[in-house]
Amino acid sequence: MSSPTIVWFRRDLRIEENPALRAGASRGGVVPLFLWAPEEEGKWAPGAAARGWLHHSLLSLENALARLGSPLVVRRGGSLGVLKALAKETGARSVVWNRVYEPAARERDLAVEQALRREGLLVETFAASLLFEPWEIATGEGKPYQVFTPYWRKILASPEPDLCDPAPKRLAAPSRRPKSERVADLGLLPSVDWAGGLRDAWTPGEEGARRALERFLRNAMREYERDRDRPDRIGTSRLSPHLHFGEIGPRGIWIEARKREAAERGARGSGAALPYLRQLAWREFAHHLLHHFPRTPEEPLRNAFARFPWRRSRKDLLAWRRGLTGYPFVDAGMRELRATGWMHNRVRMVAASFLTKDLLLPWQEGARWFWDTLVDADLANNTLGWQWTAGCGADAAPYFRVFHPGAQGARCDPEGAYVRRWVPEIAALPDCFIHEPWKAPEEVLRAAGVRLGKTYPRPIVDHREARERALAAYGSIQKARERKR
DNA sequence: TTTTGAGTTGTTCGA
DNA sequence: GTCGAACAACTCAAA
Numbered sequence: 001m002s003s004p005t006i007v008w009f010r011r012d013l014r015i016e017e018n019p020a021l022r023a024g025a026s027r028g029g030v031v032p033l034f035l036w037a038p039e040e041e042g043k044w045a046p047g048a049a050a051r052g053w054l055h056h057s058l059l060s061l062e063n064a065l066a067r068l069g070s071p072l073v074v075r076r077g078g079s080l081g082v083l084k085a086l087a088k089e090t091g092a093r094s095v096v097w098n099r100v101y102e103p104a105a106r107e108r109d110l111a112v113e114q115a116l117r118r119e120g121l122l123v124e125t126f127a128a129s130l131l132f133e134p135w136e137i138a139t140g141e142g143k144p145y146q147v148f149t150p151y152w153r154k155i156l157a158s159p160e161p162d163l164c165d166p167a168p169k170r171l172a173a174p175s176r177r178p179k180s181e182r183v184a185d186l187g188l189l190p191s192v193d194w195a196g197g198l199r200d201a202w203t204p205g206e207e208g209a210r211r212a213l214e215r216f217l218r219n220a221m222r223e224y225e226r227d228r229d230r231p232d233r234i235g236t237s238r239l240s241p242h243l244h245f246g247e248i249g250p251r252g253i254w255i256e257a258r259k260r261e262a263a264e265r266g267a268r269g270s271g272a273a274l275p276y277l278r279q280l281a282w283r284e285f286a287h288h289l290l291h292h293f294p295r296t297p298e299e300p301l302r303n304a305f306a307r308f309p310w311r312r313s314r315k316d317l318l319a320w321r322r323g324l325t326g327y328p329f330v331d332a333g334m335r336e337l338r339a340t341g342w343m344h345n346r347v348r349m350v351a352a353s354f355l356t357k358d359l360l361l362p363w364q365e366g367a368r369w370f371w372d373t374l375v376d377a378d379l380a381n382n383t384l385g386w387q388w389t390a391g392c393g394a395d396a397a398p399y400f401r402v403f404h405p406g407a408q409g410a411r412c413d414p415e416g417a418y419v420r421r422w423v424p425e426i427a428a429l430p431d432c433f434i435h436e437p438w439k440a441p442e443e444v445l446r447a448a449g450v451r452l453g454k455t456y457p458r459p460i461v462d463h464r465e466a467r468e469r470a471l472a473a474y475g476s477i478q479k480a481r482e483r484k485r
Numbered sequence: 486t487t488t489t490g491a492g493t494t495g496t497t498c499g500a
Numbered sequence: 501g502t503c504g505a506a507c508a509a510c511t512c513a514a515a
Contacts, residue, residue: 139512139513139514140513140514140515141513141514143513145512145513146511146512146513147491147492147511147512147513148492148493149491149492149493150491150492150512150513150514228494229494278493279493282493345494346494349494353495388493388494395492395493395512397492397493397494397495398492398495398507398508398509398510399508399509400495400496400506400507400508401494401495401496401507402495402496403494403495403496404495404496404497407495407496408495467496471507475508478508478509478510
């Protein structure tokens with residue numbers, strides 16, 4: 001048999017629509033490899049929640065590959081060393097992978113690629129995680145976009161993603177079977193089983209991803225525009241963790257959404273899929289920005305924000321993390337996050353606005369907490385989201401836009417079902433006070449078994465005052481800029 | 486080069 | 501209760 005090809009799995013934990021796997025299979029034997037080297041991702045190695053997801057996703061991939069005939073090889077250690085050793089053991093002459101786009105991983109990949117070539121190995125890389133490579137979409141001047149709408153128009157004016165060749169039905173294993181660690185030995189599962197809620201809420205792996213997409217296309221895409229802001233309903237796709245780990249690819253999603261749109265309206269291009277596809281384009285935009293501005297996970301995109309007068313308060317930060325701010329909609333989100341590893345996007349914005357504007361704490365603190373607790377933690381998306389909310393990123397909201405936690409709750413969770421689920425200690429309050437319990441008369445609180453400051457906190461800041469304080473702080477860096485001129 | 490139009494997701498105030 | 505305007509100033513992207 002000709003020498004096998006190492007297929008290096010990273011964030012493409014799927015069989016379908018996987019160009020690297022297809023390329024490997026077309027050349028003969030395949031050695032599928034997953035290697036665990038978190039230190040190579042610098043400050044942004046996967047957080048606790050993401051590791052838990054990864055564990056289950058790897059088990060799923062392991063099963064799928066075993067069924068196809070070539071079991072997954074799991075190793076630990078530096079990428080280059082592992083790849084070189086595995087090539088030697090199996091007689092592989094080439095290595096293929098699908099590209100990732102985080103700054104640290106890209107640098108690592110480049111170095112590995114060059115080193116492997118020097119060893120006489122063939123290296124080929126593929127595009128699998130995005131609709132477009134981050135550098136493919138550019139303004140008329142060839143520059144990166146910094147405003148979403150023109151970026152989105154450009155995507156719509158580009159050729160639609162195309163279908164890819166079918167996945168291999170069988171894989172030839174190498175003649176020498178390399179040794180492998182067990183997924184369980186990587187120690188990805190959290191030591192404390194806080195992940196019970198995670199298990200109930202999710203099915204990691206390619207099969208789970210496909211089912212989630214089908215559910216969304218069948219039940220929710222039609223009403224996406226109406227329901228996507230309703231955390232009390234299942235109005236969103238909930239595909240984010242599946243997308244992050246590449247259990248499903250965005251091109252496949254795009255094509256399936258278009259198909260569904262055509263089937264329902266009888267004509268392609270009716271546009272029913274567009275509100276959802278637009279969100280998929282935000283994911284693209286985030287990767288576009290991270291590629292062109294690789295320092296933004298740590299630093300504000302807009303320079304003026306380097307001197308923003310952020311507060312420091314360990315106490316307030318902890319209250320926010322634990323969901324004990326006294327604002328039920330914010331607290332519900334923060335508790336949903338801890339319990340399930342996920343938070344509805346509307347609530348993410350409100351919770352992020354509360355941290356950065358009501359509490360005036362640095363957005364980096366919020367980004368780090370989300371990084372550790374979200375199963376879908378994704379450097380590009382997380383960075384864009386936090387910088388956008390804080391007002392220091394691309395296409396930021398005007399600074400006077402400050403979310404009102406009570407009003408947002410009333411609008412997006414009108415019956416309070418979401419709050420009651422995650423903040424049960426105030427569940428017995430009537431709808432009209434569920435988002436602002438401190439406004440309830442004493443006898444209503446007593447009847448509901450709520451003692452403010454005892455069973456549920458009073459608001460840790462007064463929103464009205466906090467809003468004024470935030471506006472003043474934002475105003476101060478505007479003035480500072482004027483003086484500089 | 487200059488000009489022009491526009492910008493994910495909000496809130497508040499006053500008519 | 502509903503509605504429209506104001507909230508500032510900036511920078512981007514394209515003509």
